[in-house]
Amino acid sequence: MNALTVTDLTATYGPVRALDGVSFEVAPGCVTAVLGANGAGKTTLLRTLSGLVRPIAGTAHLGGTDLLRTPAEEMTRTGLAHVPEGRGVIAELTVRENLRLGALGAPRGRRGRFDLPRIYELFPVLGERRDQVAHTLSGGERQMLVIGRALLAEPEILLLDEPSLGLAPRVVAQIFALVRDLVDTDGLTVLLAEQNARSALSIADRGLVLGLGRVVADEPAADLADDVRLRDAYLGN
Amino acid sequence: MQQLLTTTLSGITLGFVYAAFALALVMIWRSTRIVNFAQAPMAMLTTYVALTVIDAGYSYWIGFAAALVAGFVLGAAVEWLVVRRVDSTVEINPVILTLGLFIVFHSVAALVFGSQFRSFPAPFGVRGFEVGDTTIALTGFGVFTILAVLAVLGLLLLLFRFTDVGLRMRASAFNAEVSRLLGVRVGRMLSLGWALAALVGSLSGLLIAGGGLVHPSYMDPVVVYGFVAAVLGGLDSPMGAVAGGLLLGLCLSFVSGYLGSELVAMAALLVLVAVLLVRPGGLFASTVQRRV
Amino acid sequence: MSSLLASARQSVLARHLTAGLVAAVVGILVLSLVSEFRATQLAAMAYLGIAAAGLTLLTGLNGQLSLGHGAFMAIGAYTAALCLQDAEPLAPLPVILLAATAVAVLVGLVVGIAAARLHGPYLAGATLALAVAVPGLAIFWDGTLGGEQGLTVRVPDVPAWFADAVFFLTATDPTRGRYTAYVAWLVLVAVFVLLANLSRSRVGRTWRAVRDDEVAAELAGINLARSRVLAFVVSAACAGLAGALMALVVRIAAPSGFTLTLSLTLVAAIVLGGLGSLVGALAGAALLTFLPQLVTQFGGDLGLDDVRSAELAPLVYGVVMVLVILLAPTGLVGSLRTWRHRRAARSAQPPDPERTSTTHHNTTERARA
Numbered sequence: 001m002n003a004l005t006v007t008d009l010t011a012t013y014g015p016v017r018a019l020d021g022v023s024f025e026v027a028p029g030c031v032t033a034v035l036g037a038n039g040a041g042k043t044t045l046l047r048t049l050s051g052l053v054r055p056i057a058g059t060a061h062l063g064g065t066d067l068l069r070t071p072a073e074e075m076t077r078t079g080l081a082h083v084p085e086g087r088g089v090i091a092e093l094t095v096r097e098n099l100r101l102g103a104l105g106a107p108r109g110r111r112g113r114f115d116l117p118r119i120y121e122l123f124p125v126l127g128e129r130r131d132q133v134a135h136t137l138s139g140g141e142r143q144m145l146v147i148g149r150a151l152l153a154e155p156e157i158l159l160l161d162e163p164s165l166g167l168a169p170r171v172v173a174q175i176f177a178l179v180r181d182l183v184d185t186d187g188l189t190v191l192l193a194e195q196n197a198r199s200a201l202s203i204a205d206r207g208l209v210l211g212l213g214r215v216v217a218d219e220p221a222a223d224l225a226d227d228v229r230l231r232d233a234y235l236g237n
Numbered sequence: 238m239q240q241l242l243t244t245t246l247s248g249i250t251l252g253f254v255y256a257a258f259a260l261a262l263v264m265i266w267r268s269t270r271i272v273n274f275a276q277a278p279m280a281m282l283t284t285y286v287a288l289t290v291i292d293a294g295y296s297y298w299i300g301f302a303a304a305l306v307a308g309f310v311l312g313a314a315v316e317w318l319v320v321r322r323v324d325s326t327v328e329i330n331p332v333i334l335t336l337g338l339f340i341v342f343h344s345v346a347a348l349v350f351g352s353q354f355r356s357f358p359a360p361f362g363v364r365g366f367e368v369g370d371t372t373i374a375l376t377g378f379g380v381f382t383i384l385a386v387l388a389v390l391g392l393l394l395l396l397f398r399f400t401d402v403g404l405r406m407r408a409s410a411f412n413a414e415v416s417r418l419l420g421v422r423v424g425r426m427l428s429l430g431w432a433l434a435a436l437v438g439s440l441s442g443l444l445i446a447g448g449g450l451v452h453p454s455y456m457d458p459v460v461v462y463g464f465v466a467a468v469l470g471g472l473d474s475p476m477g478a479v480a481g482g483l484l485l486g487l488c489l490s491f492v493s494g495y496l497g498s499e500l501v502a503m504a505a506l507l508v509l510v511a512v513l514l515v516r517p518g519g520l521f522a523s524t525v526q527r528r529v
Numbered sequence: 530m531s532s533l534l535a536s537a538r539q540s541v542l543a544r545h546l547t548a549g550l551v552a553a554v555v556g557i558l559v560l561s562l563v564s565e566f567r568a569t570q571l572a573a574m575a576y577l578g579i580a581a582a583g584l585t586l587l588t589g590l591n592g593q594l595s596l597g598h599g600a601f602m603a604i605g606a607y608t609a610a611l612c613l614q615d616a617e618p619l620a621p622l623p624v625i626l627l628a629a630t631a632v633a634v635l636v637g638l639v640v641g642i643a644a645a646r647l648h649g650p651y652l653a654g655a656t657l658a659l660a661v662a663v664p665g666l667a668i669f670w671d672g673t674l675g676g677e678q679g680l681t682v683r684v685p686d687v688p689a690w691f692a693d694a695v696f697f698l699t700a701t702d703p704t705r706g707r708y709t710a711y712v713a714w715l716v717l718v719a720v721f722v723l724l725a726n727l728s729r730s731r732v733g734r735t736w737r738a739v740r741d742d743e744v745a746a747e748l749a750g751i752n753l754a755r756s757r758v759l760a761f762v763v764s765a766a767c768a769g770l771a772g773a774l775m776a777l778v779v780r781i782a783a784p785s786g787f788t789l790t791l792s793l794t795l796v797a798a799i800v801l802g803g804l805g806s807l808v809g810a811l812a813g814a815a816l817l818t819f820l821p822q823l824v825t826q827f828g829g830d831l832g833l834d835d836v837r838s839a840e841l842a843p844l845v846y847g848v849v850m851v852l853v854i855l856l857a858p859t860g861l862v863g864s865l866r867t868w869r870h871r872r873a874a875r876s877a878q879p880p881d882p883e884r885t886s887t888t889h890h891n892t893t894e895r896a897r898a
């Protein structure tokens with residue numbers, strides 16, 4: 001059974017179609033990269049799936065649950081965690097408080113794959129800075145914080161929106177490697193929206209390329225790296 | 238010397254009441270970025286509720302509790318029914334909304350309870366304590382006032398710092414969208430925020446009324462003083478609200494005692510203008526920039 | 530091109546002047562025909578309209594919300610009252626009105642300079658404090674300003690030329706009461722013509738620019754502070770003038786006439802009429818003048834006593850104010866305009882589904898899906 005099934009998803013901002021008949025499937029336990037230039041619809045796709053944007057047409061199901069009928073604040077209890085564009089650190093709260101918030105969103109009676117000690121183990125720097133106010137963290141540390149926070153909600157699927165933005169390549173590689181590990185060891189499903197196609201494809205199983213709101217390519221990641229459609233989607237053709 | 242002591246003590250007592258009102262304003266500002274000018278008539282209404290209960294024969298404390306509960310319910314109702322639906326992208330709209338509510342609550346009170354002046358009881362007495370030959374300006378009720386406000390402050394502190402609900406409320410105030418994504422029911426948290434703020438406002442209404450006269454306009458000047466106190470401490474800072482309230486209470490008490498009670502409002506205005514022009518973030522401005 | 534603009538501008542001015550002239554004549558005719566009581570009511574509507582007009586420009590065009598214009602009315606009223614204490618007024622009436630306006634302008638300048646740096650709720654709170662503080666001053670200086678009782682005003686005799694003019698138009702002799710109503714109405718017309726021109730002029734456009742986008746306005750070379758202060762001073766002038774007229778019409782200037790309620794009432798008037806609309810301001814003032822009587826009668830029918838019935842009016846316009854700001858933030862006049870525009874330009878547009886919740890009130894949207 002597929003983890004995520006999306007059919008004909010269409011969302012508009014006024015007269016502009018940010019998403020235009022997007023259909024794809026995400027198999028459980030793997031990383032699907034969503035690629036495309038600025039404005040291609042990557043962020044809108046994630047925001048529509050997590051309930052912040054209401055589409056005008058289409059369906060989206062996570063397992064048996066109709067995502068489009070689920071309000072945003074119920075998403076974590078349904079098993080979907082969305083790390084938004086810009087990271088979404090709550091800057092005025094401490095690291096510990098941010099993490100606690102994540103844990104509060106976990107559905108009841110969930111098996112404890114991810115608990116606080118595990119998060120501190122995965123991201124030691126968070127443990128070091130646990131009582132610091134979040135706005136004192138560096139970009140990379142913040143990214144780790146929001147991933148850790150999302151994991152504490154015990155998600156089935158993790159939506160990551162442009163995690164590499166503003167981060168040094170070394171940090172990006174570190175974080176991506178960690179995400180890949182989680183997928184391999186815990187069977188997590190990840191939908192990764194990225195402008196940085198190369199890094200994303202390096203850990204992805206599958207690649208979905210968007211252009212002007214439409215699906216331009218939907219291929220295994222290995223095949224996509226040299227695909228001309230990918231280049232065109234970024235350079236505009 | 239006697240007058241200095243009297244003025245200081247009454248300033249402190251008054252300061253605590255303004256602190257409570259200012260805290261109510263700050264709580265609502267932090268969560269919804271609105272200055273609730275209607276907080277004054279809301280507190281006035283709940284005091285009338287207490288008065289009605291007391292008139293019906295129940296003890297002061299039942300009336301006290303009734304007022305606090307009424308405040309809680311009223312605050313939640315106002316947020317849920319009205320505040321939630323205002324278009325806050327236009328800066329002026331929420332202000333006009335609270336002003337409209339101000340007018341509505343005023344007239345409702347006058348219609349339901351009448352406009353005549355009513356006296357309101359004060360537990361623990363309004364006679365100053367006797368120390369030797371002299372009577373100092375601290376009354377039993379004054380002590381109660383200070384303790385009540387401190388108790389409420391303490392409870393709120395515990396709530397916000399150490400409970401999950403408090404954490405959710407703070408998160409909702411700081412970043413509503415991210416909080417939603419984390420599973421926080423932001424709408425409920427905002428209603429709860431307003432409910433608690435209104436409860437604190439009700440407390441200040443009861444404390445001001447104690448030993449004095451109640452009528453539909455009796456809380457009106459307090460919204461000005463409370464606002465000035467809140468701004469003095471920085472609208473984002475609950476601790477600042479308390480400090481601002483105390484400072485302002487003292488300042489106004491001195492103006493009233495030495496210059497004349499008619500000049501108190503003007504003094505408050507001057508304090509406000511001074512703070513806003515010199516240190517707009519308040520005397521205790523927090524350094525964290527809020528994400529708008 | 531500039532001659533085109535000049536002639537366009539001239540035609541606007543001409544239109545306004547013509548409208549003003551017609552309104553003046555019609556007003557005087559009407560005032561001469563109605564009862565003395567009604568004339569006083571219309572006079573009240575006139576001076577409230579003047580104050581509301583100034584405030585609606587300040588708030589609607591320039592974006593500054595003042596809750597303290599009752600204070601400026603008080604300043605104008607007391608200035609006029611001081612000049613009208615004796616049987617012989619200190620100066621002819623127009624001079625007294627100008628003096629009252631001037632004093633209000635001076636105070637408005639000081640307040641406006643301080644207010645120019647304040648925004649939104651800070652400005653509202655500061656002007657709220659002003660509204661509460663000024664009546665206190667009148668009580669404090671009870672020697673000159675009469676304390677709680679205030680100052681009574683002696684309406685000056687009707688000047689002969691004025692009486693002749695009125696007789697020429699209406700074949701009646703103006704009583705002292707009607708005289709104040711005529712004066713109020715004429716001043717209203719004059720002020721509205723001035724304000725209408727101001728609104729359409731470069732100054733008005735500058736105010737709108739400052740309201741809509743400060744950064745852009747500043748980049749375009751507009752001096753923000755100067756623009757704001759000017760708007761504030763103009764509105765204070767209107768309020769001061771209105772206060773002076775009020776003193777003339779009700780024949781007293783007392784602290785009880787300038788409560789916080791008055792300032793809030795002015796805000797209610799401009800909200801109901803539509804921020805920025807002069808016509809709306811007058812409509813709001815009319816509503817606030819005539820609604821109480823209607824509503825009080827209704828209250829009497831319900832069995833309420835007089836005092837309580839009087840509270841029904843504020844209840845009504847408070848509720849309407851809340852409803853307006855929730856459902857039709859552009860006010861009644863503005864909504865009417867929008868509705869007419871929309872009917873004219875009906876097209877099939879896809880509904881906008883974006884509910885990014887940067888504001889908290891979108892949280893329940895998806896739940897209703």
